Structures are given as structure tokens and as C-alpha cells.
Amino acid sequence: MHYNSPQPTPAGALVFTTVLTRGPLSRVEIGELTGLSSATVTKATRPFLDNGYLVEEPAEDPSGRGRPRSPLAIRADREFFLGVKVTAAELIAVVTDLRAGVRATTRRPLPECTPEAVVPAIATLVEELLTEPGRRARVRTLGVAVSGDIDRATGVVRSSPFLGWTQVDLAAQLHAATGLSVLVENDVKALTAAERWFGSGLGASSFALVTLGTGVGCGLVVNGALVAGAHGVAGELGHVPVVPDGPRCPCGRTGCVEAVAAERAIVARASEVAGTPLTLAEAVAKARSGNEPLREVFAQAGHAIGLGLAALANLVGPERIVVSGEGLAAYDLIGENLRQTFTAHAFGAASRCTLELRPLSFEDWARGAAVVGIEALLSPT
Amino acid sequence: MHYNSPQPTPAGALVFTTVLTRGPLSRVEIGELTGLSSATVTKATRPFLDNGYLVEEPAEDPSGRGRPRSPLAIRADREFFLGVKVTAAELIAVVTDLRAGVRATTRRPLPECTPEAVVPAIATLVEELLTEPGRRARVRTLGVAVSGDIDRATGVVRSSPFLGWTQVDLAAQLHAATGLSVLVENDVKALTAAERWFGSGLGASSFALVTLGTGVGCGLVVNGALVAGAHGVAGELGHVPVVPDGPRCPCGRTGCVEAVAAERAIVARASEVAGTPLTLAEAVAKARSGNEPLREVFAQAGHAIGLGLAALANLVGPERIVVSGEGLAAYDLIGENLRQTFTAHAFGAASRCTLELRPLSFEDWARGAAVVGIEALLSPT
Structure with missing residues (x-):
């Protein structure tokens, strides 16, 4: 193709x-x-x-x-790249040039997030972005970022718990619908690629990108290359055991970082502490207005993430860790404990690793998807 | 040189x-x-x-x-390489060829392990190994493996708590004493180099070598290269926090793997449990003969190491982890818990990482030191 x-x-x-x-x-x-x-x-x-x-x-x-x-x-405008981030409620799409400069963005709400609804919706978005004069001839590749376990080689979404998908041959369906060459990648890996080639990873021999939100994701670059894991698993910061006898994680294990620090875990614990069901926004608002037990729930989340980051720093020694994601909205509630715990458990010079906090928009995720297409030019065939 | x-x-x-x-x-x-x-x-x-x-x-x-x-x-016999492992009680030296094949070995007890005693003792060992006909002309490099924080570029032992050394310019002193080009490396990193080029790391894009004993060491190869850490710290498996509110580690932090699983920690806890001071050998013997509280001490050490290995596997996803070291002598007491905990906390396909257990002789450590010299031929200048 x-x-x-x-x-x-x-x-x-x-x-x-x-x-x-x-x-x-x-x-x-x-x-x-x-x-x-x-x-x-x-x-x-x-x-x-x-x-x-x-x-x-x-x-x-x-x-x-x-x-x-x-x-x-x-020549940055030799080729343009489409990138789409799929969330359960919305599609976000961008067009970038060869240097990952964003040339256009658009969004589209998703009434439902089945593959049958998502594929034609992406095709419509693509068509809309390609109608711009001069663009269609210069676009060959559509990158799609999806959370979950993705087989990048075949473009199959093996499992995306957040979307409720299992074994969806997304690349093949989107190729049939758009005629484009389609690359599907895990959203955190796509974002890591963008950071590696065009962000604060540039020039760093090792760095980690950590995303906080529904889950705790992590992309890891070591010795100048993404760590993929010999068996396809790596960067599972969310499942590093940090509270071994702690709460059960939805993954079935106990004491994972996500069992304490994922949005769902925070909401569940906050509701338990408050004695009434709370949304995340309500828990954040009450904690910010000084509710100590709720503040402690967020502090514990920060502590768990800090322990996971210290394990990462002690094992891999990255130059820089970028912490980002929707979960950053509550950074004022988790940040202090996160940093304190990291500093307390990072070994020797590993504590000199820079912790950078960065907001992240859905357009950034979509740009990551576009970079997956650019990356194909940087990888030997 | x-x-x-x-x-x-x-x-x-x-x-x-x-x-x-x-x-x-x-x-x-x-x-x-x-x-x-x-x-x-x-x-x-x-x-x-x-x-x-x-x-x-x-x-x-x-x-x-x-x-x-x-x-x-x-041409394996084009050049021979000397390797010395320094322990507190003994020097172990080998001669290898260019393929790390061991051609000769020798040992020498150390009455004391000050630099003043060690440098001439190494020079004597070297002289002994070089008297073999035809050897002197083909040896240029002496590799020395020392535990602790080593600046490989300058050959300075920054700190070796086990030997009680601080800021010892070992390479310069040994060069003056032997006339050879001297490379000093952390012993675990040297062993990892040997494993990478001439052992079970060969052909694996990622693997970890873990040594159990006085400390818990770990060398990590990812994307085909040793992970050195942006700030010189990596592979500190011994200081991954696994029991956050657990015992204090000699490093000053709490809950590190070494705080539970290093020899000293096992001996201290075993003596506490037995109500009388025990040596490691005594603790092993009593545990083997069925003393349940002592068996539990070893089981907890296995559990802590298993948690650390699971963190490593989930973050880096190595193809293979080789566990070795003097601590393996008590493997029958720690192995079951180590494996169980690893399996319980390794995420998804990360659990397919091979856990290989391997005895390790002091000659293997010395061979690792020799490989540091061979490695200089494999690295661009």
C-alpha cells in the first residue's frame, strides 16, 4: 500500500x-x-x-x-498524515505534515462506540479532511489511536475494555472504507512516538510518558527506541504491584497502581469514604474545599503513582518522565504526594530524573496517531 | 593505550x-x-x-x-583478555580469548582488602598469568569487576560499601602497576555483558540478569543495549519499593527489596525470629530441617524478589530473566514464593518471560571482567 x-x-x-x-x-x-x-x-x-x-x-x-x-x-509538506483518536464518546481527528505540525483538526460525537458505528464515522471525518484543495494527493496514511491491547502489525484491536471491543480488525475495515493505508496503535504508544520524535523526548536517550486517567498508561523509550516488550507487554506502570496486600485491581491482581490511582478506583474509594456515591468531579470539588478524608483518597493515589515511578526510575533510570493525561486535572490533589513519594524512593542519582507535568488535549492524542504514520518512514522495512 | x-x-x-x-x-x-x-x-x-x-x-x-x-x-586467539573479580576475601582471575572462552584461571586469598593490598596482589596474579609462553604479547587489557558505584569512563571506584572503598582510582593504579590498559566495571554490569554477548542473552533483544547475595543486583539489556540510566543509575532492583511501610533498608529508604531479601536482612530477621544470633548457613540449615518461622523468613525474601521481578517484567517486558548469585544456594527456600509471586503479579503476556535459575561461580564473575575488555572492540570509539 x-x-x-x-x-x-x-x-x-x-x-x-x-x-x-x-x-x-x-x-x-x-x-x-x-x-x-x-x-x-x-x-x-x-x-x-x-x-x-x-x-x-x-x-x-x-x-x-x-x-x-x-x-x-x-520537505515538511511533501506528505500529510491523518490521525484519529477514538474515545467512547467522540472521535478527534487531525491532519499533520511530515514534521507533525498540525494543519487541521475536527471532532465528531459518537452516539455509540461499536465498530459498526465508529468505522463509517471515521470514514466521514477523513472525507471531510481530504476535501481541502491539494490535500488528497498528499495523504496516504491514516493512523488510529485506541486504548487497549493492539496488534500494530495487523491492525487488529485485540482487546479494548474501555470501548468494549474484542478482536476487531479495525485497519482492514478502515482500509476498505477509506482506501488509505491504515495503522492502528495503542494510544499511549502513539503519544509516546509523538513525544519521542517531536516533543520533549527529542534528544533524550531515555524517557517515559505517563498518562493518568481512566487507566495509568506508560510509554517507555530506552537507548533511543520504544520498549515494546518481548511478549508485547511493557510500560504497564498501572500494574506494578505497590501495595501488595492492597485493594483488588479490575485486572484481577492485588495492589496494582491502578487499583488505587485509576479514576474508577478514586471514585469508588471516595464514595466509600463519603458514604454516598460521588462523581469524580464531586470528589475533586469536595476535596478542594477541604474535606480531609477525601483529600486523603487523592493523596493515596499520588503515593501509589509515586511508588510506581520510583520503581521505574530505579530500574530504567530515564532522563525525564513526562506525566500527563486527563487525571492531571486533579494534580493539585495528588501532585505533592506523588513527588514526595518519588523522591523518597528514587535511588541515588535516579532521583535527578526530571518529573515534568503537562496538560494533554485530545488533539494531542490524535496527533500521536498521525505520528505513527510518520514513524513508518523512520523505520526500516 | x-x-x-x-x-x-x-x-x-x-x-x-x-x-x-x-x-x-x-x-x-x-x-x-x-x-x-x-x-x-x-x-x-x-x-x-x-x-x-x-x-x-x-x-x-x-x-x-x-x-x-x-x-x-x-580469530579467537588473536587477543587474550585478563579478568579479575575482587571480593573482600579473595581475588579470582581468568584469561579468556576473543570469544570469552576461558583459557586459564587462578585465585589468591586477600589478607586485607584495602586498595594498598589489592593493587599489588592483582599485579602479582597478572604476572603469573602472563608468564605462560606466547601470552604476554597477546594481552593488552585487564578488566576488573568490583561491586558498587563505578565510573567506567575513568576507572574510579566511586564507592564500594562492601570493600569499604571511596574514590579509589583503581584503573590508574593498576595501569601503573601492570602496564596494561585497565577497565574497571561494576561486577553485575560486567556479568551482564558476558551474558549478553556470550551467554543466554545472545539473540535476546531484552533480558535481565539478577544476582542474589550480599545485595540484589540487576543488569538490564533492552533493545539490544545495556541500560545505563541517564544519571548512571539503572537496574536497581534491590531498591524497588515493594513493602512501602516495611523494614528500613541500609540505604536509608523503607521497603526496598534488599531490606527483606539481601543476605544481611535475612540473617537479621532470622536471628530475631530464632531469638539468638544465627549465621546464614545456620539459618539455612534450620529452615531446611523444617523450622517454620525460619522457612517463613526465606519465603518472605522470595516474595519480595518476586514483586520486584514482576515490576521489572511489567515495565520492561524482557524476553528472559536469569536469576543467579550466591543467594541461589538457598533457592530451595525462596524459589517457590519467588515464582508464585512473580506469576501472580506479572501482567498478561509479561508472565511469559522465562525465569531461568543458574548457579554462578566466582570464575564467571572474573570472566565477566574479561568481557568488558572484549566489549571495547564492539563499541565505537
Whole structure:
């Protein structure tokens, strides 16, 4: 399905990634940075030049002598990428360029979130975004971000408890409905890819992206590459055991971070403490107005997340942890304990890991889905 | 100090590593496996051929037509590597070849373990190993494995609580005493390097090596590379918080794995339970003969390690975890709980991670030190 696109070899992917993240660069500079011979650099860049993904910038000759250098640069508008985030209530879609710059966004409420409703709704959104003049010819790839267990290779949603989906061949259905090449990815991994190539992960050899909300998600980049897990499981910060004899998690285990810190766990515990059913918004409001038992529920959530982050820092030693997600709305209630616990349990220099807190919009999730398409150009085939 | 050795470029290191782990290989096969151009492969292999680290095997032409292939192979006896493991009571030394095959071993008791005593004792051991005919000319590098916080770049032992050392410039002192190029590395990291290149880590994209004993150590390889930690701390399985309100760890934190499962913690708790001071051997013997409270002490240690391993598996998803170390002597007492707890808390497919238990000799640690020298040939300069 990837007609007319450079099919990167390992050297091609390395060269293109180097220009994307550090360019514009001359071929000589690319050779120095990658250790590739000039023959390999020339061979590797050719398909990207032939297809217009790289351009030669006007030659420079700062010294006024010698052969002028023609730096290679990314042509950001060579291709556009569609990204869609699927939530239970709404679709959020964006168009980005090759540098993940957002060119357009749109949203569409979902009356129901069955695959039968979602697939045509995405197709309609896609059609709407492609009608913009000049866009259709430059879009080949649709990235879709879904929470849950995703088989990225086949585009099958193995299980998405939040949407109630099991074994949905989403990529195949969306390809049939749109004609586009479709990549489906776990939403946290998609967001991590965006952060890695175009966010605060850029230049960090290791970092973690943590999302707080319905669940506690975590994408992990180590030695410059996403940690996928030998058996497809990694970054399960939500299921690190931190209160071994603690509450039962919906996953069936006890004492997981999510058993204390997921939205549902907070709501359940807050309702128990208050003696009456509360929504999350009500629990937040009451805690903010000084209700001590409810403040303690949020503090415990922060404590559990802090323990999980300390385990992560002690084992992997990331340069930076970005904490984000809808759960950040209650950050004033969980943040102090989260940071205190992290600091108390991070070992030695691991505590120098930066904890960055960042709000996150649904457009950011959709942009992550688009980056999954861009990433295919950065990965050898 | 690396005279007469190939100074690998990134491409050179990649090519040499590929032949070491997958060879013998023809240049064409190397190009296919690495994605490097044939010009780059030829250029990258030349210094290794010129210096005798790679040899061309007799040409093959299985098809009977076309240009015959001359596979490249490692010449294992081109260089020998010395490795020394320093313990508080003894030095253990080995000589290995370029494939980490052990060619000789020797040991020497240490009356005391001050740097002033250890440096000349190592020099004497080295001299003894180098007197073997033909060996001195082929040894350039001495690897030394020490427990604690090591600055590998400078060869300084920043802190080794077990030896009672602080800021010891061990590499410089040993270089002055032996004339060899000296590399000092944390002992668990050295052992992990041996496992990665020449053991059960070979071919695994991710694995962890865990050592049980005086402390709980862990070396971690993810995406094919050792996890070093952005701030020099990683693999601190011993300090993952697993019993947050649990016993105080010598590190000053509470509830670390080591606070329950290190030898000292087991001995302290066993003595408390028995109401009389016990050695580890006595505690093991009594537990084996059926003393239930003492059996429970070991079971709790297994539980704590199992929780730490589950955190590791859920976060990183390694293909394999090798558990080794002196602590394995009591494996019959801790193993069942270790496995049960790991299985109970490993999330989904992460539980498919292989848990391999392996005895470990002091010669294995010394071989790890030698591999640190071999590794310098696999890493770009």
C-alpha cells in the first residue's frame, strides 16, 4: 500500500531520522554523525530525494574555498498524515505534515462506540479532511489511536475494555472504507512516538510518558527506541504491584497502581469514604474545599503513582518522565504526594530524573496517531 | 593505550559485532544483515583484517557458478583478555580469548582488602598469568569487576560499601602497576555483558540478569543495549519499593527489596525470629530441617524478589530473566514464593518471560571482567 514512498533500508531510516531530528545537514555531516561511508549516505538518501521527502538546500560555502556543501532538509509538506483518536464518546481527528505540525483538526460525537458505528464515522471525518484543495494527493496514511491491547502489525484491536471491543480488525475495515493505508496503535504508544520524535523526548536517550486517567498508561523509550516488550507487554506502570496486600485491581491482581490511582478506583474509594456515591468531579470539588478524608483518597493515589515511578526510575533510570493525561486535572490533589513519594524512593542519582507535568488535549492524542504514520518512514522495512 | 587495535567506527563496531555473534559471514551477507553498502562493509572490515581480528575463510562456491564468497570469521586467539573479580576475601582471575572462552584461571586469598593490598596482589596474579609462553604479547587489557558505584569512563571506584572503598582510582593504579590498559566495571554490569554477548542473552533483544547475595543486583539489556540510566543509575532492583511501610533498608529508604531479601536482612530477621544470633548457613540449615518461622523468613525474601521481578517484567517486558548469585544456594527456600509471586503479579503476556535459575561461580564473575575488555572492540570509539 506504500506506493511511491521510499522503502527505507536500515541505513536509509538512519539517514532520514538524522536529518529529521538534527537537519538540515550536509552529506558529509550525515556521514560523520552516523559513521556511514559517503557511498552509503548517497545511496541511502537517493530514494528520499527522488520522492521529494528530502530537498537539497542552496549550496553554502562559508569558507569561500573548497567544494560547496548542499545541506539536505526535510520537505515538511511533501506528505500529510491523518490521525484519529477514538474515545467512547467522540472521535478527534487531525491532519499533520511530515514534521507533525498540525494543519487541521475536527471532532465528531459518537452516539455509540461499536465498530459498526465508529468505522463509517471515521470514514466521514477523513472525507471531510481530504476535501481541502491539494490535500488528497498528499495523504496516504491514516493512523488510529485506541486504548487497549493492539496488534500494530495487523491492525487488529485485540482487546479494548474501555470501548468494549474484542478482536476487531479495525485497519482492514478502515482500509476498505477509506482506501488509505491504515495503522492502528495503542494510544499511549502513539503519544509516546509523538513525544519521542517531536516533543520533549527529542534528544533524550531515555524517557517515559505517563498518562493518568481512566487507566495509568506508560510509554517507555530506552537507548533511543520504544520498549515494546518481548511478549508485547511493557510500560504497564498501572500494574506494578505497590501495595501488595492492597485493594483488588479490575485486572484481577492485588495492589496494582491502578487499583488505587485509576479514576474508577478514586471514585469508588471516595464514595466509600463519603458514604454516598460521588462523581469524580464531586470528589475533586469536595476535596478542594477541604474535606480531609477525601483529600486523603487523592493523596493515596499520588503515593501509589509515586511508588510506581520510583520503581521505574530505579530500574530504567530515564532522563525525564513526562506525566500527563486527563487525571492531571486533579494534580493539585495528588501532585505533592506523588513527588514526595518519588523522591523518597528514587535511588541515588535516579532521583535527578526530571518529573515534568503537562496538560494533554485530545488533539494531542490524535496527533500521536498521525505520528505513527510518520514513524513508518523512520523505520526500516 | 589501545595501540595496534582496530579503533572501531560505528560501522566497524556493527560489522565486527555481527560477525562475532552471527558469523562466519560473507561481506554480502554482512551487508544484507546490517543494511550497509558494500563499500562501507569493505572499509569497516579492513582494520579488523589488517590487525588479524578477522580472517577470511577459504572461499566457498556452493552453486559452482558466480563469484565465490570468502566468509569472514573471528580469530579467537588473536587477543587474550585478563579478568579479575575482587571480593573482600579473595581475588579470582581468568584469561579468556576473543570469544570469552576461558583459557586459564587462578585465585589468591586477600589478607586485607584495602586498595594498598589489592593493587599489588592483582599485579602479582597478572604476572603469573602472563608468564605462560606466547601470552604476554597477546594481552593488552585487564578488566576488573568490583561491586558498587563505578565510573567506567575513568576507572574510579566511586564507592564500594562492601570493600569499604571511596574514590579509589583503581584503573590508574593498576595501569601503573601492570602496564596494561585497565577497565574497571561494576561486577553485575560486567556479568551482564558476558551474558549478553556470550551467554543466554545472545539473540535476546531484552533480558535481565539478577544476582542474589550480599545485595540484589540487576543488569538490564533492552533493545539490544545495556541500560545505563541517564544519571548512571539503572537496574536497581534491590531498591524497588515493594513493602512501602516495611523494614528500613541500609540505604536509608523503607521497603526496598534488599531490606527483606539481601543476605544481611535475612540473617537479621532470622536471628530475631530464632531469638539468638544465627549465621546464614545456620539459618539455612534450620529452615531446611523444617523450622517454620525460619522457612517463613526465606519465603518472605522470595516474595519480595518476586514483586520486584514482576515490576521489572511489567515495565520492561524482557524476553528472559536469569536469576543467579550466591543467594541461589538457598533457592530451595525462596524459589517457590519467588515464582508464585512473580506469576501472580506479572501482567498478561509479561508472565511469559522465562525465569531461568543458574548457579554462578566466582570464575564467571572474573570472566565477566574479561568481557568488558572484549566489549571495547564492539563499541565505537
